[in-house]
Amino acid sequence: MKTTKMSVQQLPNGTFRKQVTYGKKANGKPLRKSIVGDTELEVIIAAEEFKRLHVDVTPTKITVKEAVKAYIDSKRSVIAPTTLYGYEVAAKNRLQAIYGFNITDIKTIDVQRAINIDAEHGLGYKSIKSGYDLVRSAALLFDVELPSIRKLKLPPKTAKEELPDLNKVLKVIIGSSVELPCLLSVWCGGMRISEVRGLQFGDIYEDDNGRYIKVRRTRVCINGHDTIQNRNKTELSTRDVPIPDYIYNLIQHIPHNSDTDFIVNENYGALKRRYDRLLKKHGLKMTFHDLRAQFATTMNGLGVEKEVLEKLGGWANSKVLDAVYIRTPKQRVRDSLKVFDEYMYGVIRDTRTEKSDGAA
Known part of the structure; x- marks a missing residue:
């Protein structure tokens, strides 16, 4: 048995082997893995990948x-916490019927059976699809x-309801305890609740426009604890949104x-x-995230250009070229928003008047 400088042994049958230490057992003894391949280079590469991913990178041996798990670990430091959490939930609860299979042994019928089991347990289209998308992406890693x-x-x-x-x-929200966060979402670029909660006072600025x-x-x-991420869900979500005077004045009253x-x-x-209690009290059924959809729906209905709408909300459509490379002047955005501002102020004036008359 011959040993090379890279601690790779050539076995009597002509194959190569390298021992990899990647941790310790509970009793303190080292955890070792034997990597075997047809060539010395193949074994060295496989050993390095095993140390990085903690799995044997030979596809026929990977469940x-x-x-x-290897896929999630490889993305852990480069994806948003919510995305990571979604992956971990899917890994624990979706398509478990195929998780014991080697990835090279998976057949269409196996996946379909796993889907049927999850569907019988009440999981819907979106949950099952996201679970399988994760499995497919993990397999492609190998x-x-x-x-x-x-x-x-x-x-x-x-x-969709x-x-x-x-x-x-708006008549329910205006003047309520959730007025500001709701208006930031439905009026300021359809912000997600995570974006609304991430806004700081120093994020407000003024220029010539x-x-x-x-x-x-x-x-x-996540799991009851706040995680602050100094980046947004997507590159296009990083944006500067015109802020109406009404919302600015609400913010100025916050110490x-x-x-x-x-x-x-x-x-x-x-x-x-x-938020949920307020809407339920008035017989309305709508999630906070639906405020983002309300922004898009109303802006589109008022005739605001799609290009401006995508820029304000940080959306990307199927035409990636337009979404990524087209630049929209700030003044053009402000001019387009005047239509929406007039609509919002009209509702606010009517609501304030109605509430004042009712209190008299």
Whole structure:
């Protein structure tokens, strides 16, 4: 048995082997893995990959569970916390019937059976699809392509419920304890709740075109704890949104000590509960995230150009070229927003008048 300078042994049958130490057992003894291959270079590369991913990189020896874990670990420091959390939930709860299979042994019928089991347990289209997308991506990490989702039968998509009339929603929100976060979402670029909660007083600035608020970070609640991410969900989500005087004045009434204080400094759960209770009290059914959809729907209905809408909301359509490379002047955005501002101020004036008359 011959040993090379790289501690790779050539076995009597002509193959090569390298021992890899990658940790310790509970009793303190080292954890070792024997990597075997046809050439010395193949073994060295496989050993390095094993140390990096903690799985044998030979596809025929990797289970779906191991592949998914390796995939998640490889993305851990470069994806948003919410995305990472979603991956971990999917890895624990989706398509578990195939997680014991080696990735090279997966057949379409195996995946379909796993889908059927999950569907019987009440999982819907979106949950199952996201679970399989994760499995396929993990397999591709090891150059294994699993059956296309088009070859599989998933539960039907849930029909989206029609959103309540925005006029009715605004009449409930204006003057309430959730007015500011809701208006930041439905009026300022359709901000996500994580973006609203991530806004700081120092994000507001003014230039020759007017006053803006920068969307530069997110504050998400995962397992009851806030995680601040100094980046947004996507590159296009990083944007500067014109801020109406009405919202600016609401913000100015909030006491703060520094520019790094959060404008909406409230626990996610408490904010969501108050929002849900308020709408339920008035017979309205709409999630906080639906405010983003209300922004897009109303802007589109008022005739605002799609190019401007995409820029304001940080959306990318199927035409990546337009979404990524087209530049829209700030003044053009402000001119387009005047239509929406007039609409919002009209509703606010009417609502304030109605509430004042009712209190008299």
